[in-house]
Amino acid sequence: MVCVLGVLVLLLLVNGPAPVRTSYPIWWSLAVGHQYSSLASQPILCSSIPGLVPKQLRFCRNYVEIMPSVAQGVKIGIQECQHQFRGRRWNCTTVNDNLAIFGPVLDRATRESAFVHAIASAGVAFAVTRACAEGSATICGCDNRRKGPPGEGWKWGGCSEDVDFGNMVSREFADARENRPDARSAMNRHNNEAGRTSIADHMYLKCKCHGLSGSCEVKTCWWSQPDFRVIGDYMKDKYDSASEMVVEKHRESRGWVETLRPRFTYFKPPTETDLVYYETSPNFCEPNPETGSFGTRDRACNLTSHGIDGCDLLCCGRGHNTRTEARKEKCHCIFHWCCYVSCQECTRIYDVHTCK
Known part of the structure; x- marks a missing residue:
């Protein structure tokens, strides 16, 4: 036991305290x-x-x-x-x-x-x-x-x-x-x-x-x-x-x-x-x-990007899934004098890419 303590003390003196x-x-x-x-x-x-x-x-x-x-x-x-x-x-x-x-x-x-x-x-x-x-x-x-x-x-x-x-x-x-x-x-x-x-x-x-x-x-x-x-x-x-x-x-x-x-x-x-x-x-x-x-599984990625947000790098080489998603958005907006804006509601289809 004394020898073990001596070795520990010696290591502490040589190397300093262990990182905490x-x-x-x-x-x-x-x-x-x-x-x-x-x-x-x-x-x-x-x-x-x-x-x-x-x-x-x-x-x-x-x-x-x-x-x-x-x-x-x-x-x-x-x-x-x-x-x-x-x-x-x-x-x-x-x-x-x-x-x-x-x-x-x-x-x-x-x-x-x-x-x-x-x-x-x-x-x-x-x-x-x-x-x-x-x-x-x-x-x-x-x-x-x-x-x-x-x-x-x-x-x-x-x-x-x-x-x-x-x-x-x-x-x-x-x-x-x-x-x-x-x-x-x-x-x-x-x-x-x-x-x-x-x-x-x-x-x-x-x-x-x-x-x-x-x-x-x-x-x-x-x-x-x-x-x-x-x-x-x-x-x-x-x-x-x-x-x-x-x-x-x-x-x-x-x-x-x-x-x-x-x-x-x-x-x-x-x-x-x-x-x-x-x-x-x-x-x-x-x-x-x-x-x-x-x-990064199920994270949305950018198919056209070659950066870290692109599907190749963000998905770490595992590939990606693609699905279509319908989103309702304002469109064909018209400004009326004076003074308000009226818009129609359009449904647009987007491709969504997510990491496998």
Whole structure:
């Protein structure tokens, strides 16, 4: 017994601690659970939100009036994920009546985990920033620090959105559980910040014209966030070009610490806006409860596409079935002066292709 313990201690000293599988934040479920669907209209009991670590619980109690925006931010992040991956083998499917809303898919440090952390953190920052500008919370408001001198033909006005405050909320809440000295926490922190940085980098000057008959003699302008679809498209590009990392273990005064470095040194190292990962993704072709893959059987595919949404790739070489489907649609629409549109109803036949 002593010899076995000695060997274990020796292995620990040589190799460092074994990697620990930790599930991703189950507090994301507050965005999809039916019990939280009316957060904006009901008082929030922070202790009733599952999965909060003590720091998040304190944050919730201190900033309870912006928690509906946090929930909304996670929700729009998930919706954007499902839009961006709608034609891929993994399509950001959520699991009903389960706190682990993606199943075990995000337990691994894959590209998919990197994207979801980034888009959810960006969603929280986006929703909180927008709510502050709309006056939904009393603890925040417009950003009056970024005005500077006006431009030719326009002046500052409106309500510039305070993205710094939104990012602070996202950082304090979403990163609260990423304080471990392991590689997964380092990865999550990096990707969370990449998502938030994408919003600050896409802020733009939004203007409104003033003058007789829309002459736009003068414009008032303010800093605004872009449409969240812009952020989703940008982060999807970052997913496609994500940097693969390797885990390095070393000792510090506080014990073993894991850090990340690029696997391929001849590539440009990732910047703060890039996504990083260090585990390969499953192929998601077949159902696998261990990886959380639902497979692609019965998924609709695009027969004419040579991309990942095409029947060849999406169906993983298994082939596809084709059926005809009748759909009722509005047709032969006529505009009547003034002012309505009348349409007929037509039945059209479509070919629908699904994976075997």
